[in-house]
Amino acid sequence: MLAIAINGALLSSLYALIALGFTMIYGVGRVLNLAHAGYVMVAGYIYYFTWQEMGLSMGLSMFIAIAASAGLALATYTGLVRRYLNNPTVVYVSTFILALVMDYLIVVFFHTETINVWPVVVGVTKVFGYSVSNNMIASLIVSWVCIVGLMLFVRRTHLGRAMRALAMDRKGAIVSGINPDRVNLMTWAISGALAGVAGIFFGSYTYLIPEMWHMPLVMSFAIVVIGGLGSIEGTIIGAHIVGYMQTTTQLAIDERLRGVFALAIMIVMLIFRPKGLFGK
Amino acid sequence: MVSKYKGNELTVINWMASIKSFRWWIIAIAVMFVLPFFVPSNILRTCIMANFMVIFAISWDMMSGYTGYVSFGHPFLIGIAGYVTAMLSRQGGFQPEHIVLPLYATVPLGIAAAVGGGMLFFMPSMRTRGPYFSLVSLAFLMILDRIMIADPGGMTGGDRGLSSLPYMISGVAPNYWLSLGLMFAIAIGLWLVTKSDVGHVLKAIHMDEDVVESSGLSTYRFKRFAFILSALTAGIGGAFYVHYLGSISPRGAFSYTFLLNIIISTVIGGMGTIIGPIFGGYFITFIVETLRPFLEGAWRFLTYSLVAIAIVYFQPRGFVGIAQDISAWFRVKRRGGIQYDQAT
Numbered sequence: 001m002l003a004i005a006i007n008g009a010l011l012s013s014l015y016a017l018i019a020l021g022f023t024m025i026y027g028v029g030r031v032l033n034l035a036h037a038g039y040v041m042v043a044g045y046i047y048y049f050t051w052q053e054m055g056l057s058m059g060l061s062m063f064i065a066i067a068a069s070a071g072l073a074l075a076t077y078t079g080l081v082r083r084y085l086n087n088p089t090v091v092y093v094s095t096f097i098l099a100l101v102m103d104y105l106i107v108v109f110f111h112t113e114t115i116n117v118w119p120v121v122v123g124v125t126k127v128f129g130y131s132v133s134n135n136m137i138a139s140l141i142v143s144w145v146c147i148v149g150l151m152l153f154v155r156r157t158h159l160g161r162a163m164r165a166l167a168m169d170r171k172g173a174i175v176s177g178i179n180p181d182r183v184n185l186m187t188w189a190i191s192g193a194l195a196g197v198a199g200i201f202f203g204s205y206t207y208l209i210p211e212m213w214h215m216p217l218v219m220s221f222a223i224v225v226i227g228g229l230g231s232i233e234g235t236i237i238g239a240h241i242v243g244y245m246q247t248t249t250q251l252a253i254d255e256r257l258r259g260v261f262a263l264a265i266m267i268v269m270l271i272f273r274p275k276g277l278f279g280k
Numbered sequence: 281m282v283s284k285y286k287g288n289e290l291t292v293i294n295w296m297a298s299i300k301s302f303r304w305w306i307i308a309i310a311v312m313f314v315l316p317f318f319v320p321s322n323i324l325r326t327c328i329m330a331n332f333m334v335i336f337a338i339s340w341d342m343m344s345g346y347t348g349y350v351s352f353g354h355p356f357l358i359g360i361a362g363y364v365t366a367m368l369s370r371q372g373g374f375q376p377e378h379i380v381l382p383l384y385a386t387v388p389l390g391i392a393a394a395v396g397g398g399m400l401f402f403m404p405s406m407r408t409r410g411p412y413f414s415l416v417s418l419a420f421l422m423i424l425d426r427i428m429i430a431d432p433g434g435m436t437g438g439d440r441g442l443s444s445l446p447y448m449i450s451g452v453a454p455n456y457w458l459s460l461g462l463m464f465a466i467a468i469g470l471w472l473v474t475k476s477d478v479g480h481v482l483k484a485i486h487m488d489e490d491v492v493e494s495s496g497l498s499t500y501r502f503k504r505f506a507f508i509l510s511a512l513t514a515g516i517g518g519a520f521y522v523h524y525l526g527s528i529s530p531r532g533a534f535s536y537t538f539l540l541n542i543i544i545s546t547v548i549g550g551m552g553t554i555i556g557p558i559f560g561g562y563f564i565t566f567i568v569e570t571l572r573p574f575l576e577g578a579w580r581f582l583t584y585s586l587v588a589i590a591i592v593y594f595q596p597r598g599f600v601g602i603a604q605d606i607s608a609w610f611r612v613k614r615r616g617g618i619q620y621d622q623a624t
Binding site: 090094097100218254 | 348350405410411412414415416419420427537540543544577578579581582585586588589592593596
């Protein structure tokens with residue numbers, strides 16, 4: 001039971017980080033970025049490579065990994081998406097192909113074997129008689145710091161308000177002097193960085209494998225649908241529903257069926273309440 | 281599909297289109313038909329794969345290219361058809377009470393399962409719009425993949441799938457003609473449909489669904505019609521493909537690379553054209569086969585994914601769009617520059 005509670009809390013917070021970026025991009029730009037989970041994978045591999053292969057310090061390699069995934073998100077926006085913001089079909093197709101390009105690049109450079117990443121923080125702590133690795137506790141804390149930071153950012157700062165304004169009413173926001181392109185750029189950079197943070201901890205929570213982006217991609221779909229596309233609170237709650245669902249399935253029922261129940265909830269949700277829990 | 285609108289019935293099949301460009305289809309069929317007498321069998325095998333890829337791509341085009349509902353779940357339909365016919369027709373099954381049926385019974389059952397399963401699962405999600413549909417179609421694909429791997433009741437062979445299935449016919453050339461016949465029958469049939477009024481309505485749904493809805497047409501019924509045709513095509517392709525290969529596995533049928541091939545074939549050929557996927561499917565299959573000796577696995581996929589991204593980025597209408605641009609350029613050139621009509 002405790003194992004499910006703790007593992008579920010961590011997985012949920014990591015999924016929340018990924019899905020928040022995904023939903024923010026949709027809220028501001030009205031496009032879905034299917035390459036989003038690819039940044040998670042790329043950040044994980046870059047972190048592994050710079051830290052364990054090149055021997056840089058841990059902090060520096062974290063910085064490089066996060067900067068790389070933010071840069072990749074910016075490159076996706078300026079290179080592929082900006083020209084077709086009003087043609088979602090092209091955006092879905094091209095970002096999906098981009099995700100597979102990243103997958104093949106990883107296969108080319110790192111092959112398909114699983115890679116174990118050193119934990120960020122070593123050691124084990126006893127929590128109610130169940131030993132939890134310090135690494136998991138650290139990931140949990142860091143991802144919650146990121147989530148709360150993001151919520152404060154969106155509520156309190158000027159740029160955050162501009163993002164919300166664009167999500168509410170695009171034309172009204174433009175009329176009141178918001179430059180949608182600049183806000184879009186910032187949103188993509190932030191969501192890329194969040195995916196980078198998630199990638200670093202995802203690698204050390206499980207392991208690195210070129211298929212690791214499939215699950216987060218589909219799960220962030222499910223989270224966003226359950227919580228309501230474009231809503232931050234909904235995304236966090238959806239992430240916990242999906243995360244606990246998946247952990248329970250994995251630890252208590254059958255490892256091979258992981259994800260199936262979360263997706264089933266998502267489909268029921270789509271049929272009975274297509275807007276999600278908090279969608280407008 | 282009959283939909284009354286101001287007393288006029290919308291045509292479903294446009295026979296006039298067939299008369300106008302009949303000769304092009306005849307030439308294409310004739311050239312492709314005599315191919316086995318001239319080319320070696322290894323190229324012919326690639327052509328068979330290309331024919332099946334074209335069928336899948338046309339199926340995707342019928343739904344996603346026309347109505348703009350981007351489906352990432354097409355392997356779901358193909359996989360259902362393939363698995364149903366594979367499970368029913370497998371000789372000497374792993375359990376004694378396993379039912380073995382002849383192919384002429386199992387293939388129609390597989391196709392029916394694809395249409396029925398698609399109706400049951402996909403149709404509710406087609407009431408949702410835009411991104412939601414894409415998401416839920418991918419979710420269905422993942423669920424089916426997981427269930428097939430989990431191997432309920434020892435029926436699906438789990439991770440390794442089912443193999444040593446009976447073949448439809450033997451020999452390279454007969455298989456080629458079979459796949460070619462299927463491909464052209466489907467392509468011409470759907471092409472005639474899309475040239476009709478219904479085809480125009482589907483294109484209009486892609487442009488602005490609300491406008492179509494407010495002009496008194498039930499968009500849901502049109503989408504359902506496009507979806508049934510698409511599922512039927514995917515089912516036919518899937519069932520015959522499984523009995524051509526003689527095996528089916530989750531890794532082959534539900535991998536993202538297979539999905540990518542289907543989508544890329546359509547997109548670089550030209551979405552919403554039916555003709556485009558024919559060129560796109562052949563192009564993709566031959567590029568994959570031609571690069572095989574030079575580049576290993578991932579490099580090959582990487583190369584053609586980048587080519588595909590470039591084509592999508594610079595000309596989202598694909599080969600058909602490029603051809604239209606070139607012919608427009610020649611027309612302007614022949615007339616000696618752009619001539620504007622006199623405003624009256």
